[in-house]
Amino acid sequence: MASAETMDSSHNRRRFLTNAGMGLGVAAFANLLASQGFATPAGAASISGGTRGPHFPAKAKRVIFLFMAGAPSQIDLFDYKPDLVKLFKTELPKSVSMGQRVTAMTKGKSQLIAPSKFKFSQQGDSGIWMSELLPHLSGHADELCFIRSMNTNAINHDPGKTSFCTGSEIPGKPSMGAWLSYGIGTMNKDLPDYVVLPSAFWSGKVNVQALYSRLWGSGFLPSKHQGTSFQAVGDPVLFLSNPSGVDAKIRRRMLDSLSELNTKHYSEIGDPEIETTIAQQEMAFRMQTSVPELTDISDETPETLEMYGPDIDKPGSYARNCLLARRMAERDVRFIQLFHRGWDHHSRLPENMLGQCRDVDQPTAALLTDLKQRNLLEDTLVVFAGEFGRTVYGQGNLTVDNYGRDHHPRCFTAWLAGGGVKGGFEYGKTDEFSYNVIEDSVHVRDLHATMMHLLGIDHTRLTFPFQGLQQKLTGVEPSRVVKEIIA
Structure with a gap:
């Protein structure tokens, strides 16, 4: 041996x-x-792969990604199809479905049309149609950029979420926040580049899928770029507090001694993960001061707290996380991702949508207002999306007031705000059944490329060598920057 x-x-x-x-x-x-x-080229990488950014002037400095896990129904929220009322419980035409892939829940069953029971109205000077489920967000219609022609390859939740968060349905790839941390670095040395805020409470109680840390992981990138998930109970970050009997001075001496050992070890074997360990231990020490200050909302005015709605007093609520997202944006956290679950409505959709929209409508609108009032919206890109869309045909006990919808990857709606995109703007179009994209298709890869472009990154140039390939967020399939939505 x-x-x-x-x-x-x-x-x-x-x-x-x-x-x-x-x-x-x-x-x-x-x-x-x-x-x-x-x-x-200046800034070109040597053995580490492609050129790290920024590659050109950015319109946005940071991202707040509001991820609606479970996939909200675009037909009931954003994609207004009034003529469907006349087709209630009629079969979806074969000329529309065209033999497209369906889930096991639909295979072999009738596909009967279920129009939305909710009223729509035109909002703002732009006259964009929005559902009555979103009365607060509707007040921001002229600041929102709707992409109605989103589509993806994934038809089930886990690959759908994985694809939206990492660019690939295959688990293990770096998340978008990790790519941004790697590509353009930090703006605040006392907080992580990438913070994740999962909701601890949600109104939808059925079909709630788990969230896996790989959705905000670093994959093959150095582990210092992975997302840091904040907790609703106890320390916001695990093991943030010193153990009993250990004060800040003792912790400092311990870290100095450990850093000496790690530095010696690195000089001997050159493993870059040792450098990551040193950097992350120092970050953890600084976070013992910065994170409690960040999460203490006692300095917020009563007017601000009221604006976010009745759940603001619940740590871990979507409302509290929206407020924390604004506080992180103020402190220049690069990528802030909120996960709100409970949108998987295969039955009792109207009832469940009421609860979900109650959770997110007022806090999301308050976040946009708050960012705008503090002159942060201009260089903060806000994105709202789920992993795919919902079918026009119904599921469950199909009545006017009680229906569900299956998964639908062929078309759905996402919206963006701030960060250099056009406000009061609609891009892309679906057919009269919200089943197929008929104009200006935008794949999830295209959305990723566009988001990176707004942050000053050419998605084709930010790469990392792994398994014999120069890997990138948008993968090897064709993708484009959707320049039409950029202001």
């Missing part, structure tokens, strides 16, 4: 040869480019 000394020596030789080989290759390639009259 090899000794530890022999193994370290072998490891160092392998690392040296790998780095030396790659370094010489990159140097040779750079000389070749120079000989052909090409300049080496």
Whole structure:
């Protein structure tokens, strides 16, 4: 059996040869480019892959991503189809469904049309149609940019959420927040680049899927870029408080000693994850001061708290998380992602939608108002979406007041606000059944490319070598920046 000394020596030789080989290759390639009259771009990566950003001036500095896990029904919220009332309980035409893939819950069953029971009205100077379920958000119609032609490949929840959060249905890829942390770095050294705020309470009590940490993980990127999930109960971040008998001075001495050991270890084997460990331990120490100050909302005015609605006093509520998102935006956290579950309505959709919209309508509108009042909306990109859409045909006990809807990846609605997008604007169109995109299709990959563009990143240039491929958030399939929605 090899000794530890022999193994370290072998490891160092392998690392040296790998780095030396790659370094010489990159140097040779750079000389070749120079000989052909090409300049080496500023900020270009060497052995780490593509060029990290920003690649051009950004319109947005940060993102607040409001992820509605479970997939809200676009037909009942945003995609107004008044003519469906006349087609209640009639079969969806084969010319519309065209043999498209359906879930196991629908396969072999009738596809009877279920029009929305909710009223729609035109809102703002833009006259955008919005559901009565969203009275507060409707007041911001002229600030919202609706993409009505969203589509995705995933037809089930877990691959749908994974695709929306990481760019791939295959688990294990870096999340979008991790890519941004890696690509354009931090703006606040005392808080994580990427913070996740899952709701601890939601009104929908049926078909609530689990949330997995891989949705905000770093995948093959250095682990320092992964999201930090805040908790509703106890310390906002696990193990934030010092244990009994340990004060800040003792903690500082412990970290200094540990850092010396880790630095020595890194100098011996060169593992970049050791550098990550050192950086994250220092970040954790700073967060012991910054996080309690961030999550203490006692300095907010009564008017601000009232604006976010009656759930603001519940730690872990969507309302409280919206307020925390604004406080994080003020402190320049790069990527803030809220997860609100309970939108998977295969039955009793009208009843459940009332509860879900009560949860999110007023706090979301308050977040937009709050950001605007503090001059933050202009450079904060707010995104609201679920993993896919809902079918026009119903499920369950199909009546005017009681119906459900199945999963539908072929078309759904997302909206954006602030951060350089056009307000009071609609892009894309669906057919009269909200079943197929008929104009200006936008895949989830295209939305990712557009979000990165608004943050100053060329999605084709921000790459990382893994498993023999220069990996990127948008993958290898064609994707585009939706320039039509950019102000």
